Amino acid sequence: MREYRLAAIPGDGIGTEVIAAGLEVLDLVSALDGGFRFEAEHLPWSSEYYLKHGYYIPAGGVDYLKGFDAIFFGAVGSQQVPDHVSLWGLRLPIAQGLDQYANVRPARVLPGVGSPLKRSEGVDWVIIRENSEGEYAGNGGRTHQGFPHEVGTETAVFTRAGVERIHRFAFELARTRERKHLTLVTKSNAQRYGMVLWDEVFAEVAGDYPDVTTDRELVDAVTTRMVAKPQSLDVLVATNLHADILSDLAAALSGSLGIAPTANLNPERQFPSMFEPIHGSAFDIAGKGLANPVATFWTAVMMLEHLGEDAAATRLMAAIESVTAAGVLTGDLGGTATTAEVTQAVCERLRAAYGATEEADAQRSAS
Template sequence: MTPISIALIEGDGVGKEVVPEGKKTLETISQYTDYKFNFLNISAGGEVWKKTGQSITEASFEKLKTVDTILLGALGIPGLPQGVAEYAVLRIRQEFNQYVNLRPIKLYESMRDICPLKEEHIQSGIDMTIIRENSEGIYRRIGGSVQDRTSIDSMVFTKTGVQRILHFAFDYAVKNQQTKITSVDKANLLYTSQMWRSIFEEEGKKYSNLTKESFYIDAFCQWLIRSPYDFQTVVTSNMFGDIISDEAASLVGSLGMGASGNINPDPEGISMFEPIHGSAPDIAGQNISNPIATVLSVKLMFEHVFDDPYIGKAIDTAVENAVKKNRTPDIFPRMNNSKLLQVSTQKMGGYIRTELEKLLKK
């Protein structure tokens, strides 16, 4: 097999701790399969901005164009102007046309003890995928400020942009044998959401086997708490998806459980995978951050870049088996369980790889 080139962007804070665990996961897979990887380390984020005035240099950005895919940690350090470190992520998403942001939300059975909801609200479990439009909307950074007295952010949707994310979401639901798809908007107030809902309803006619439903964003946030078990595929715009996926991650443990893929569905495109958590400077360097979101981001890489659901399933099962006995502090229950061991970042990654090796040896 031709070696696959992967850019590794550790970034700032805990990114420097979790990306190495993702790399070790890839190396374990290479050891037991035909996959071979070449890794390219790329610097980006707050520390880079302090040195160069750019969160990612032009030379580094050009190198990203040469790889097959990207694994990112987290960007941002205290004391910088708002948004300058994170600009690198936005640029990568825009220039590589990564218009799909995929965020699976799954509560492992052994982690029901960490879910803040009562059993009546968990019921059959939480297993949904939030699909977020990643290139338009209010995060497009169209706007500015006038003499520090007035600031404007423009929310712009195009028919083409909305259609393509909805097509992806509908096809994703069908491919994953789901029965329902939920759209989230604010069509009672926003023109952009009215267009979104209209296109959702029109495109939905092509998928007769799927149940379609639309929620206003405020109502959805309520039902996400009351009956998260009722959602399968959820599709929404950029800002709404950012907010509700963070809310949903808290239901399955913490942001440290949240993986994401910034996907360009074109087979020749370059996609980027990252945990949804930030750089967490308050715990950086303590070896207590949760690497699971990064490991699960590698899972998404195999499913959506390498089209290998077998390896994806093996990673998911390895994580599920590892958390039965081992947890980082963010997902350790308040009521101490004698069956559980609180572990470091590196040990958590190691336990996952041990479980993964068992599966890959079969």
């Protein structure tokens, strides 16, 4: 039997609820499949942990993560901790420390889910976000604090190596899609150094992929295109900040942030990759059992695919789509279902797909 060590980091807010639901579904999928299993270790790194200890990740924590096959991450963010402290204290040290430079965010309108767009059938995209440098490189500082002439600098960093590898990743992924089309998102009209390098390297790499069609769009213009001509887009590659913003728009156009998944990949597999739903910690509904677990389930699908468990991934995705098509939806999608009810519905579809019953599953798990 194939065994996978999984680091579960629920984090803050609804992260604790949706990761618990995700682990429940993953345990069921592995039990029903019978060919693999997960050994999950819960790591209590959260804002509560930070407030108690003064840090999110203990000394050696990122190195400790290298011993896992994958990381299942919930959310980070607390009303008691400034956002820059929580982000730079937990998520970014993991993504950068494990060189998870390819952030992959698919966006699609699931069956039974409404979109604000009239022509929502065109929403079927994958946004590739450079995840290690660019605007989130951490270069900058503040001087003369407290004085009228105080200065804050934030320097975007683009390296040829970093730019080339994300473009190659995007081309390789575009090659696997039916349309084989890749859109370069840029802002090189205004950002004339780093973003011009971004464009030039894209053009160089494109020469190695004659089977992939390409086009180029300024980041501000691509937002209009996503709304007015969604069918004109397929795979998009963008910088750290630009893709961060565009993927939230893509999620909203798909129906809700509550259904949007993410994979933070180290494509060379030198280090474990991290899988997280987009939605954040959602203070307003935390602890109420109302969080939408679909984003976490779809994220689990991406994790299964990354681990090579394609058959299980396909069945889980089919179960998710069956549940949304049946109208079992949480409040963010206009429904009334709770986190537990959506989770139970997905589990029921999985058992049906594998021809199992709840009693047989319980016996299998016990054995």
